[in-house]
Amino acid sequence: MTNWRAVFVGFVVATVLGILGLALPGVGQLAAGLIGGFVAGYMAGGGIGSGFWHGLLAGALGGIIGGLLIGVAVGVAGLALGPVGGAISGTVGVGIFAFAVAVSLVMAVESAIAGAVGGALNSGADTGRSTGGQRY
Structure with a gap:
C-alpha cells in the first residue's frame, strides 16, 4: 500500500532542495532528487521494494510538476507575443514536453534508487497498518 504522506514529504523535500540547488545547476537538482527519494523511502519503511516504490513516486511527481x-x-510567454508567439510557443511546447518527460524519468530513477536505500535502512518501520492495539 502506498504511503502518500511519505511520497508528499519526499516530493516537498526534493522541491525545496531543488530550488535551493539552483545555485549549483545540475548537481543541486541531482542531490535534491536523491535526498527527496531517500526521505520518501525511509518514511515509508518496509524494505527495499517499498522504499523503491515511494522514492519513484516522489521523484516522478516532482518531474511532472516541474x-x-x-x-x-512558455504558454504565457507565447500568449504575450500574440498569434505568432502562440505558434512558436506551440512548436516549442513539443520540445518542452519531451524534455519534461526525460527529466521526470531521471528524477524518478534516481529517487527510486535512493528510496530503496532509505527503505532498506528503515525496513522494520511501522507502515501505518493497525495491529489491533497490540505491539510486537
Whole structure:
C-alpha cells in the first residue's frame, strides 16, 4: 500500500532542495532528487521494494510538476507575443514536453534508487497498518 504522506514529504523535500540547488545547476537538482527519494523511502519503511516504490513516486511527481510549470511559463510567454508567439510557443511546447518527460524519468530513477536505500535502512518501520492495539 502506498504511503502518500511519505511520497508528499519526499516530493516537498526534493522541491525545496531543488530550488535551493539552483545555485549549483545540475548537481543541486541531482542531490535534491536523491535526498527527496531517500526521505520518501525511509518514511515509508518496509524494505527495499517499498522504499523503491515511494522514492519513484516522489521523484516522478516532482518531474511532472516541474514540467507543467515550465509548460505554463512558455504558454504565457507565447500568449504575450500574440498569434505568432502562440505558434512558436506551440512548436516549442513539443520540445518542452519531451524534455519534461526525460527529466521526470531521471528524477524518478534516481529517487527510486535512493528510496530503496532509505527503505532498506528503515525496513522494520511501522507502515501505518493497525495491529489491533497490540505491539510486537
